[in-house]
Amino acid sequence: MxxxxxxxxxxxxxxxxxxxxxxxxxxxxxxxxxxxxxxxxxxxxxxxxxxxxxxxxxxxxxxxxxxxxxxxxxxxxxxxxxxxxxxxxxxxxxxxxxxxxxxxxxxxxxxxxxxxxxxxxxxxxxxxDSAGIAIKTSVSEEYGIKTISDLQENADQIRFASQGEFDQREDGLPGLAQVYGEFDFLSTTVYDNSLKYQVLNSDEADATPAYTTEGQLSNTEEFTILEDDKNFWPPxxxxxxxxxxxxxxxxxxxxxxxxxxxxxxxxxxxxxxxxxxxxxxxxxxxxxxxxxxxx
Known part of the structure; x- marks a missing residue:
């Protein structure tokens, strides 16, 4: 057994x-x-x-x-x-x-x-199908954000749409900060997970936690999944x-x-x-x- x-x-x-x-x-x-x-x-x-x-x-x-x-x-x-x-x-x-x-x-x-x-x-x-962070493609292109390292470096320009627990979990923002450095976002607002892509579409936020095979990510003109370039999350x-x-x-x-x-x-x-x-x-x-x- x-x-x-x-x-x-x-x-x-x-x-x-x-x-x-x-x-x-x-x-x-x-x-x-x-x-x-x-x-x-x-x-x-x-x-x-x-x-x-x-x-x-x-x-x-x-x-x-x-x-x-x-x-x-x-x-x-x-x-x-x-x-x-x-x-x-x-x-x-x-x-x-x-x-x-x-x-x-x-x-x-x-x-x-x-x-x-x-x-x-x-x-x-x-x-x-790992954890990740999705960002509006327009914002990704504006600030040259392709990786989570890029996101950390430009965090003061980014409005982050969290789901609350992501800010507390060891495999969420606290763990990311240990690997990538602190994320001093322009703002952080908590939304229901089911609304995250609507929030980005309505220009209420720029980036959000995501899973890397979510269907909404098929719309690459609107959303980009950032590369976990320091391999924080397991496969x-x-x-x-x-x-x-x-x-x-x-x-x-x-x-x-x-x-x-x-x-x-x-x-x-x-x-x-x-x-x-x-x-x-x-x-x-x-x-x-x-x-x-x-x-």
């Missing part, structure tokens, strides 16, 4: 009942593909499912599992494979020390998953977590899913998220269209 538990027995029982309910009409031979309960995970897991089906493997989809629950559900065999993040595995699931090199993080978490002989990981994708590359027993039964899964991950970079995932979250398209259709474009 995993060294670090993030579930109680009660929640394990509950999710077991939910997953059994979801799979009651499915074949026991199907490969159970899980996803977390947000757009990016739904789209990527659907792409994985389509790729496996394209190679005549039977797939059962188990979508919208809570992030806190899905690690235990795969360990218990209720899910066979799902897209996770390297940084989440490192810091949240296994509670290991911070690392910033993507290859080192991937190797560390693979060893941790494999320790009990139940799980392993496949190749991680270039797509990196959160998409990485498939898979049961070792399902790989033994279907070894072709590794080649199929690794082939998909070769093409999933950050820009691609931003565009996929934008189609769902901004354009209002169905995530399954977005995944199907993307998969068709690969062939």
């Amino acid at each position: 995993m060294k670090k538990r993030i579930m109680t027995g009660f929640f394990t029982a509950v999710i077991g009942l939910v997953l059994v309910g979801c799979s009651s009409t499915s074949s026991s031979e199907a490969i159970k593909i899980g996803s977390k309960d947000f757009t990016e995970s739904l789209v990527v897991s659907e792409i994985y499912a389509l790729a496996l089906e394209d190679q005549d493997l039977e797939v059962e989809r188990i979508p919208n599992i809570a992030s806190s629950v899905i690690p235990q559900s795969i360990e218990n065999g209720e899910v066979d494979l799902y897209p996770e993040y390297t940084g989440t595995s490192l810091l949240t699931i296994f509670e290991l020390p911070l690392q910033t090199d993507p290859d080192a993080v991937a190797e560390t978490i693979r060893e941790s998953y494999e320790e009990d002989g139940i799980l392993t990981t496949l190749d991680y994708a270039e797509a990196n 959160y590359n998409l990485v498939p977590v898979v049961r070792q027993d399902i790989l033994e039964t279907y070894p072709e899964i590794e080649t199929i899913i690794n082939g998909i991950n070769e093409n999933l970079d950050t820009e691609t995932v931003i565009e996929l998220n934008a189609k769902v979250d901004i354009d209002g398209e169905d995530y399954q259709q977005v995944a199907q269209d993307y998969f068709d474009s690969l062939n």
Whole structure:
């Protein structure tokens, strides 16, 4: 069993009942593909499912599992494979020390998953859904701000739209200040996270905390994500977590899913998220269209 538990027995029982309910009409031979309960995970897991089906493997989809629950559900065999993040595995699931090199993080978490002989990981994708800071592109161009170092140097010209907790968290502004120096912003105003891009669009602020694959970042004429040039934040590359027993039964899964991950970079995932979250398209259709474009 995993060294670090993030579930109680009660929640394990509950999710077991939910997953059994979801799979009651499915074949026991199907490969159970899980996803977390947000757009990016739904789209990527659907792409994985389509790729496996394209190679005549039977797939059962188990979508919208809570992030806190899905690690235990795969360990218990209720899910066979799902897209996770390297940084989440490192810091949240296994509670290991911070690392910033993507290859080192991937190797560390693979060893941790494999320790009990139940799980392993496949190749991680270039797509990196990490923390970051987004800035209005017009402001970026006006002050030559392309990196977080540039932001720190020009902070006295920048109105910062915070979400409150970012100003307090160790992985937020206090941690950034330790690495980059103090950020003496022209002003700092707290807004609800869901409003941050509206706030920038309405010229109430110039920069805001963001996640690096958010769909709004597809609009590069309006928004620019700054480079974390001193690698403050750990990588959160998409990485498939898979049961070792399902790989033994279907070894072709590794080649199929690794082939998909070769093409999933950050820009691609931003565009996929934008189609769902901004354009209002169905995530399954977005995944199907993307998969068709690969062939």
